[in-house]
Amino acid sequence: MTFRPFALYVHVPFCSQKCPYCDFNTYAVPRVPEAEYIAALLTEVGAFARDSRFAGRELSSIFFGGGTPSLLSPEAIGRIVATASSHFPLVAGAEVTLEANPGHPCKERYSGYRAAGVNRLSFGVQSFDAGRLTLLGREHSPDDARRAVRDAIAAGINKVSVDIIFGVPEQETGSLEVDLQAAAELPISHLSTYALSIEPGTPFFQRQERGLLALPPDERVAEMLSFIPIFLAKHGFARYEISNYAKPGQESSHNSAYWSGADYLGIGAGAHSCVTRYESGVRVSAERWSDYALPATYMQRVTESAVSWRESLDQRALQFEFFYLGLRRTCGVSLSEFERLFGGPCSEKMRGTMSDLAQEGFLEHTADVISLTESGIALSDSVFERLAGQS
Numbered sequence: 001m002t003f004r005p006f007a008l009y010v011h012v013p014f015c016s017q018k019c020p021y022c023d024f025n026t027y028a029v030p031r032v033p034e035a036e037y038i039a040a041l042l043t044e045v046g047a048f049a050r051d052s053r054f055a056g057r058e059l060s061s062i063f064f065g066g067g068t069p070s071l072l073s074p075e076a077i078g079r080i081v082a083t084a085s086s087h088f089p090l091v092a093g094a095e096v097t098l099e100a101n102p103g104h105p106c107k108e109r110y111s112g113y114r115a116a117g118v119n120r121l122s123f124g125v126q127s128f129d130a131g132r133l134t135l136l137g138r139e140h141s142p143d144d145a146r147r148a149v150r151d152a153i154a155a156g157i158n159k160v161s162v163d164i165i166f167g168v169p170e171q172e173t174g175s176l177e178v179d180l181q182a183a184a185e186l187p188i189s190h191l192s193t194y195a196l197s198i199e200p201g202t203p204f205f206q207r208q209e210r211g212l213l214a215l216p217p218d219e220r221v222a223e224m225l226s227f228i229p230i231f232l233a234k235h236g237f238a239r240y241e242i243s244n245y246a247k248p249g250q251e252s253s254h255n256s257a258y259w260s261g262a263d264y265l266g267i268g269a270g271a272h273s274c275v276t277r278y279e280s281g282v283r284v285s286a287e288r289w290s291d292y293a294l295p296a297t298y299m300q301r302v303t304e305s306a307v308s309w310r311e312s313l314d315q316r317a318l319q320f321e322f323f324y325l326g327l328r329r330t331c332g333v334s335l336s337e338f339e340r341l342f343g344g345p346c347s348e349k350m351r352g353t354m355s356d357l358a359q360e361g362f363l364e365h366t367a368d369v370i371s372l373t374e375s376g377i378a379l380s381d382s383v384f385e386r387l388a389g390q391s
């Protein structure tokens with residue numbers, strides 16, 4: 001049994017409409033079945049409170065993600081926070097984040113979320129250009145986003161993050177600069193930037209198949225990727241992960257928990273969980289599982305078990321994850337930390353691959369710490385592919 005704190009993720013799989021690029025586990029609904037869904041979440045959290053893998057442990061953070069969690073009322077959010085923290089005490093200063101659509105909540109709602117225990121909001125702004133928002137199928141306007149950030153802060157939620165998408169059809173680097181400038185002018189403490197990816201099954205995928213989506217060439221997307229950290233650094237935001245930037249001390253502790261390999265419990269339709277087993281302080285294996293993805297099935301099955309899929313990870317898989325997740329952070333990974341967590345050094349094969357990647361300019365290292373270079377960040381997927389299986 002371990003008593004390390006863990007992170008709680010609460011999935012809210014409802015949106016008022018589905019954006020044409022989105023492949024998340026989320027469903028457009030005319031009305032959110034709030035009472036039924038909250039009852040299911042409370043049932044699930046209660047079940048895990050009796051589970052020896054979690055009982056007696058503290059919560060390091062709570063994250064309401066989606067979907068659009070801001071479709072839930074402050075009372076509903078408050079019930080989840082209160083119930084979760086009655087079973088698993090929140091560590092002092094624990095981050096409680098809610099993802100919000102800037103077009104939805106009215107001013108009073110932010111005060112309600114704050115009273116419910118939310119101390120950080122993450123707004124899916126995506127762009128400050130009205131045309132690009134329409135192209136992306138977003139419901140809100142640029143002014144809605146500005147107003148939402150200011151209203152949230154006026155309500156006392158001081159930690160605010162915004163998401164920006166780049167690599168949108170026909171986008172130039174200059175228009176990304178306009179978006180970043182507009183975001184940086186707001187009193188936010190955190191920014192996440194994501195390159196648009198076209199996922200199978202989405203309307204954007206179909207449009208691309210028919211040649212109706214003029215995505216920017218890879219070189220332009222790469223130029224944008226290099227431009228973002230330089231621009232944001234001038235405005236006080238330091239990159240701390242491939243896609244995330246923060247003012248000093250404002251990094252997301254919930255997301256950092258994932259990247260550092262901490263345990264997390266996911267509740268709600270399609271939510272994922274992972275618990276690592278330690279022997280004498282050494283990581284030896286892990287269990288990972290996810291809940292039924294369809295909200296109706298999830299709500300129906302939760303009284304028995306909402307888990308629809310599970311897998312076990314051996315130590316070798318955990319060692320790869322140590323590098324795969326840790327290298328996403330600009331602080332990189334520490335080889336002495338690896339030895340402490342796994343009871344010995346990493347394999348010769350892994351060290352050889354890392355040495356090759358360093359010679360090719362994708363990794364840099366000191367005696368103990370290895371991190372991605374700018375080129376490594378730009379080609380991180382191929383770097384991780386080469387590290388896979390080398391542990």
Ligand code: SF4
Binds near residue numbers: 015017024066101124
């Ligand atoms: S609001 Fe977010 S979660 Fe919902 S469909 Fe759009 S991108 Fe997906």
